[in-house]
Amino acid sequence: MPGRVALAALGAVALLAACAYQGPPTSLAEQRLTWLSYLGAADIRAACATGQPDRLRLVYNAGGDRTRGYDLVALPDGGAVLDQRVDRGLAVGNFDVGQALSLGAPILAQSRLTPDQYAELRSALADDGVFGPPPVGLTLRSDRFYWLVTGCVDGQMHTTAFRDGSAGYDSLAFPARIARHDATGVPFVTAATALEISPSVCRSGGEEGGARSGLCFTVTVGEDGLVGL
Template identity: 35%
Template sequence: MAAGLLALAGCTSVGPTDNPVARKLTWFSYLNGDDLRMRCGKDGTDRFRLVFNADYNRHVRTYDVVGDPERGGAAVEAHVIEATDLARITPADPFSAARGRKATLELSAAQYASFIGRLREDGAFDPPPNGLRLPSNGFYWLINGCRSGQWFFTAYPYPSSRFTDAGFPDLLRSIDPTGVAFPGLPEPEDAPRTLPSSGEVADGGVFFEIQVGRDGQGHYGLVGPTAPFGALMLSALPAD
């Protein structure tokens, strides 16, 4: 199992993917925005990544937004990964049930400006709660990216006023190109705040916990190296 956990977090993300194997191998790096950090400030392009975790084993959706410095708009690539739907497995593509749904759209300059303004009002460019721990069976948003050559990283845990007061989820719902509805939220008192104990796990799957903090250079992100595996606190059960 230890070797499997090393593999799970041992590769660097190169961006969004609908390949379920690559997604598992690079997930922590993708959450940390490692690929965005490497390009930040080098080409004058703003990039944003928004990830909604609604129990990792049941529903995850991601939005990668790339600004167009010449025309003022942006390109959006959205992915929705839900619990495996066995009815969608095809012999030609045995991974089809785990690929999720991918869709793209273009934002006009006005839409893009509204998106940036909404993130600013919601504190996306402000520091996140330091030391925040987020279990994979919980509900939260992670947002990171590069804006005007500056790296940013923040989080919105549920339940919290930071989560419920944020307006960007409604904006994303209004432009979402996937056609997949957002899942409902549990009551605040029922929302998971910690990983389930081994005796509480009924369906198997992968369980892990991430922690938000600063690195040695003062930049916010996930605590510990994300590729290769480092100080991320990970406890996992067989995925399939």
């Protein structure tokens, strides 16, 4: 019995390690296992300290279709590096052979921002309220459109989110700044341009409803990061 308990404990530790985001995934399985960890940005939180380079993670959730992530790291010269990913295979609902061909590792790209470009992006983020108080209680469903921004700036952690349909979402300035430096070659999908949103498998009940089912989940913005991961 003790041996079985030890094996079970080791298995649990191994599973947690497998689900922890440690860099861009190389397969669909890894992508799915690490997605919630990526959203939670525990890796950024663990490294956040005074004197460390500013680091931001901006996630654009597009209803499960071509969801994007941007990791922004400040450089000593005042510029920044922008690592980009566009995920494939996160959509739920309708499925066909054509879709199967696109499943797999995310599309990756990288851009270098000059000091002026980084300053412009930082200014847009500040104007949009990214570094202000978080919208505590805001729910984010995986079958909806939203921006989630988590980062360490000047040694302090910040988490905020902007959900499509909420006040101020359409007037955000930073998405256009990010789009200028996107090198993935994959067009943005928005609620206005999406031809078809895959049917939700979330439980009905509005934004507050929804339980995890397959790849459908809901997280909530808390005082110090996301709740429900």
